[in-house]
Amino acid sequence: MSEEKRYQTHIEHGLSLLLLAGCFLIIVIFFFSQLFESSRKHFWGDETYALNYCVRNHSYINILLNGAQPQGSPAPLDYLACKALDQIKEKVSYFGLEPEVYFRLFANLITALSVLVVMVIFRREIIVSKEDAPVKTAQLLLLLFVPIAFLFNRQVYYYAAEMRPYALWNSIFFIVLAVTLSDKKNSWLLFTMLVLLAFSATAAVFQISSLALAYFIINLLQQQDFKKIFINAVKLFALPFLIVLYYCFHVGKMGFVSSLDGSWSDFFTLWKHQSIIPIIMVVAIAMCFAKKENIKYAIAPLSFLILFMLGPLIFWVTWFKKFFFCDRQFIYYALTKPIFVLTAIKCMPAYARNIKSKNIAIMILIIFCIIGAALTLRPKIIMKFKRAISNVVSINLQQYTNN
Numbered sequence: 001m002s003e004e005k006r007y008q009t010h011i012e013h014g015l016s017l018l019l020l021a022g023c024f025l026i027i028v029i030f031f032f033s034q035l036f037e038s039s040r041k042h043f044w045g046d047e048t049y050a051l052n053y054c055v056r057n058h059s060y061i062n063i064l065l066n067g068a069q070p071q072g073s074p075a076p077l078d079y080l081a082c083k084a085l086d087q088i089k090e091k092v093s094y095f096g097l098e099p100e101v102y103f104r105l106f107a108n109l110i111t112a113l114s115v116l117v118v119m120v121i122f123r124r125e126i127i128v129s130k131e132d133a134p135v136k137t138a139q140l141l142l143l144l145f146v147p148i149a150f151l152f153n154r155q156v157y158y159y160a161a162e163m164r165p166y167a168l169w170n171s172i173f174f175i176v177l178a179v180t181l182s183d184k185k186n187s188w189l190l191f192t193m194l195v196l197l198a199f200s201a202t203a204a205v206f207q208i209s210s211l212a213l214a215y216f217i218i219n220l221l222q223q224q225d226f227k228k229i230f231i232n233a234v235k236l237f238a239l240p241f242l243i244v245l246y247y248c249f250h251v252g253k254m255g256f257v258s259s260l261d262g263s264w265s266d267f268f269t270l271w272k273h274q275s276i277i278p279i280i281m282v283v284a285i286a287m288c289f290a291k292k293e294n295i296k297y298a299i300a301p302l303s304f305l306i307l308f309m310l311g312p313l314i315f316w317v318t319w320f321k322k323f324f325f326c327d328r329q330f331i332y333y334a335l336t337k338p339i340f341v342l343t344a345i346k347c348m349p350a351y352a353r354n355i356k357s358k359n360i361a362i363m364i365l366i367i368f369c370i371i372g373a374a375l376t377l378r379p380k381i382i383m384k385f386k387r388a389i390s391n392v393v394s395i396n397l398q399q400y401t402n403n
Contacts, residue, residue: 016127019140023119023147027112030151030160033388034108037161038101047163051103055083067250072323074250077199078165081106107167111160114171115147118178122146122345125183131349139345146338150174152388153334155327169201170331176211177300177339181346191236198244202251203329205244206314207307212237214303222295251321263325267315270327274308277336281305284343291350301343304336 043051054068060080067074085103094102126139150156159166176193179186194211197204212233219229284301288294311330318325 015137016123016140019144020119020123022144024116026147026151027115029388030147030157031108031112034104034111034157034161035097035101037157038104038108039098041100041161043100043103043163047103050079050163051082051086055079055086067247069250072251072321073165073202073247075165075199075201075204075244075247077196078106078168081168082163103163104161107162107164108160110171111151111156111167114174115150117175118342119143119147121178121182122342126345129183129349131353135349135352139348142341142345142348146341149341150334150338153337155331156334157388159328159331165201166328166331169197169204170334172197172200173204173207173332174335174338176207177304177335178342180211180215180299180303181297181342183346187232187236191240194236194240195243198240198247202244202248203314205241205248206310207303207332208237208241208244210303210306210310211299212241213306214299218295218299218302263319264315266325267311270330271311274330274333274336277308277333278305280336280340281308284340287343287347291347294347294350297343297346300339304339307332 050068050071054071055063058066058069060083063076063079063083068076068079071079082103085106089099089102095105097105122143123140126136126143129136131139151160156167156170159170172193176190176197179190179193194208198208215233215236216229219232220226281301281304285298285305288296288298288301314330315325318329323329
């Protein structure tokens with residue numbers, strides 16, 4: 001390796017470590033801010049009910065086999081984690097936390113860890129790739145937008161401080177989509193995350209279905225053998241689908257509201273409010289299809305587009321089971337911008353590789369960064385980030401005062 005090449009490699013690794021440290025700092029700020037947020041509110045009624053009747057009254061085996069009863073989504077993973085926390089609380093003295101903070105710790109931790117997993121996967125792939133330094137630099141800069149766009153989204157930020165399964169469900173789905181964008185197709189990692197997704201929420205039946213459909217379409221468009229695609233799809237999706245279907249059969253009609261007049265209009269208000277999602281996903285899909293080598297990255301945005309289009313069906317199932325409608329049932333809409341940015345990161349090299357002028361390449365990559373920033377760093381997200389920093393400062397000042 002030449003001296004110049006070795007120097008460039010050191011610069012790339014240094015920059016990647018610096019940006020990874022920046023991502024880690026954002027995650028740490030989020031984590032401690034959520035401890036503060038959790039301490040500001042007492043348990044909601046459904047949180048108390050879940051802990052006292054769905055967790056403490058049932059064994060691990062009972063929760064695993066029959067689901068968390070009687071819950072609208074009896075998928076057991078979050079409740080099993082809650083039971084584990086409940087059983088060790090005395091031994092660990094609640095980790096010195098208030099009960100409200102302690103039992104909400106899992107949602108906080110899994111949300112933060114999901115971002116860290118995605119950052120590590122993408123950072124490693126960028127570093128080991130053979131792309132030019134300007135391309136890697138722009139990819140790493142775009143990667144820095146992802147934790148802010150995800151962690152400080154309104155719903156993600158709120159439900160990371162709640163003892164409810166929404167944070168777990170959304171965090172696992174985030175990792176699943178990120179793994180489908182990975183160049184190193186780790187089937188075992190994807191399969192494992194799909195199984196965990198199936199155990200996290202019964203509504204994951206729609207997410208797994210949309211992923212399977214997108215997997216079929218993209219692989220067929222790449223002119224792969226149908227039999228091979230079918231066998232691989234069965235290996236990946238059959239067991240997770242059967243698991244989530246099993247828990248779907250344990251969902252009863254809840255009957256929370258006798259009259260659901262206006263619920264359809266409420267749903268379509270949400271759907272209209274989120275109408276930017278299909279536009280962003282179509283742009284991401286077009287970005288993939290414009291270059292043949294990028295088609296393999298279209299699984300994530302295509303599955304997300306399919307999932308959005310299934311919105312009326314998903315709401316109809318909610319209505320049929322007589323659940324109340326709430327936008328948190330569509331919490332995965334918060335992944336729109338992070339998935340777009342991650343797709344742009346993976347597609348970027350194919351567009352910049354054949355550009356001879358490095359200056360032009362850098363300008364194009366800077367434009368990518370600007371687009372990514374515009375799509376992620378909205379004023380509300382920035383305000384959430386500032387609020388998180390102030391929360392962390394408040395925690396430190398309180399500890400200093402107590403000492």
